[in-house]
Amino acid sequence: MDKNIAVIRGDGIGPEIVEQALNVLDKVAELYGHTFTYTDVDMGGCAIDKWGDPLPERELQKCLASHSVLLGAVGGPKWNDVPGAMRPEKGLLRLRAAMGVYSNNRPAKIWPQLADASPLKKSIVDQGIDFIIVRELIGGIYFGEHKTEGDTATDVLKYSESEIERIGRIGFETAQKRSKKLCSVEKSNVLDSSRLWKKVMHRLAKEYPDVELTDMLVDNCAMQIVKDPAQFDVVVTENMFGDILSDEASQITGSIGMIPSSSLGATTCGLYEPIHGSAPDIAGKDLANPVGTILSAAMMLRFSFDMPREADAIENAVSAYLDAGYRTADIMSQGMTQVGCRQCGQLIIDNLRKE
Ligand code: IPM
Numbered sequence: 001m002d003k004n005i006a007v008i009r010g011d012g013i014g015p016e017i018v019e020q021a022l023n024v025l026d027k028v029a030e031l032y033g034h035t036f037t038y039t040d041v042d043m044g045g046c047a048i049d050k051w052g053d054p055l056p057e058r059e060l061q062k063c064l065a066s067h068s069v070l071l072g073a074v075g076g077p078k079w080n081d082v083p084g085a086m087r088p089e090k091g092l093l094r095l096r097a098a099m100g101v102y103s104n105n106r107p108a109k110i111w112p113q114l115a116d117a118s119p120l121k122k123s124i125v126d127q128g129i130d131f132i133i134v135r136e137l138i139g140g141i142y143f144g145e146h147k148t149e150g151d152t153a154t155d156v157l158k159y160s161e162s163e164i165e166r167i168g169r170i171g172f173e174t175a176q177k178r179s180k181k182l183c184s185v186e187k188s189n190v191l192d193s194s195r196l197w198k199k200v201m202h203r204l205a206k207e208y209p210d211v212e213l214t215d216m217l218v219d220n221c222a223m224q225i226v227k228d229p230a231q232f233d234v235v236v237t238e239n240m241f242g243d244i245l246s247d248e249a250s251q252i253t254g255s256i257g258m259i260p261s262s263s264l265g266a267t268t269c270g271l272y273e274p275i276h277g278s279a280p281d282i283a284g285k286d287l288a289n290p291v292g293t294i295l296s297a298a299m300m301l302r303f304s305f306d307m308p309r310e311a312d313a314i315e316n317a318v319s320a321y322l323d324a325g326y327r328t329a330d331i332m333s334q335g336m337t338q339v340g341c342r343q344c345g346q347l348i349i350d351n352l353r354k355e
């Protein structure tokens with residue numbers, strides 16, 4: 001198959017991790033007889049420096065014209081003083097909204113090889129950590145009005161029933177494909193938007209009688225994730241709660257550097273990115289972990305290109321690389337061999353086999 005991928009290298013460690021993911025994709029193309037064409041897109045701080053805009057319209061159009069978008073990371077201290085509407089992150093938010101990718105899927109799964117890298121007690125890790133956070137991505141407080149007047153700042157958190165319903169359905173459908181347990185997370189003891197969220201989820205539940213729906217307040221969920229993560233299978237939540245909980249969930253699996261994500265809307269054109277940031281402190285030092293981006297590329301193959309065997313091949317290659325005892329600095333432990341970003345990518349390629 002021929003696929004055109006829009007590639008956003010972005011800022012900080014973005015370029016180096018994306019480079020490794022593209023090398024892996026090239027190897028997959030060679031093994032399976034596909035052609036992947038890459039179109040470079042400027043977004044984030046680098047686009048501000050070059051074009052004075054975190055996502056110029058022309059760059060956005062390249063993404064909308066692609067079969068899917070692969071993104072490294074954007075942002076960094078260099079652009080901290082840029083006004084809100086022109087921050088690097090604004091490019092990412094504009095892209096998500098323009099692509100209509102309302103459904104963000106963030107797996108929190110511990111690799112057996114990395115059980116020691118989890119900060120949780122072994123007795124908790126041994127219960128198993130394998131759940132998915134389905135995060136609403138283009139609504140809520142991220143997209144409400146933001147304003148500062150004098151000494152007062154306001155951010156509006158707003159959800160309509162239809163916005164909740166479409167992400168709710170993804171939550172139920174994801175649960176149907178797994179253990180049929182869905183946990184809806186909100187703050188309905190305080191927020192109107194959360195009370196509406198809960199009401200819509202329970203209305204939808206009648207259409208999915210095979211799925212067991214539970215409700216959890218977000219503060220309790222933050223606690224339960226470290227206390228008893230094995231209780232979760234699919235969590236569905238609004239934009240900002242999902243942002244916070246997915247960082248927390250990633251950390252109990254060992255490293256945020258390992259976690260990929262997919263964002264999809266009404267079409268198969270998706271946005272694929274690791275959930276970590278641009279880590280400017282280690283940028284350009286060949287220290288970053290490219291696995292989150294490499295696994296994001298695997299998700300692209302699985303969810304947007306209908307290439308499940310190719311996606312399996314990448315995931316198996318990552319597993320074989322870990323089995324062989326190689327670790328980037330973020331997950332390094334005693335007795336393992338430390339590798340840099342480039343060597344990590346190369347070792348994963350060396351382990352790629354046609355399934
Ligand atoms: C994420 C990031 C982004 C978000 C930032 C960079 C805008 O933290 O993808 O989780 O908050 O959504």
Ligand code: MG
Binds near residue numbers: 243275
């Ligand atoms: Mg985040």
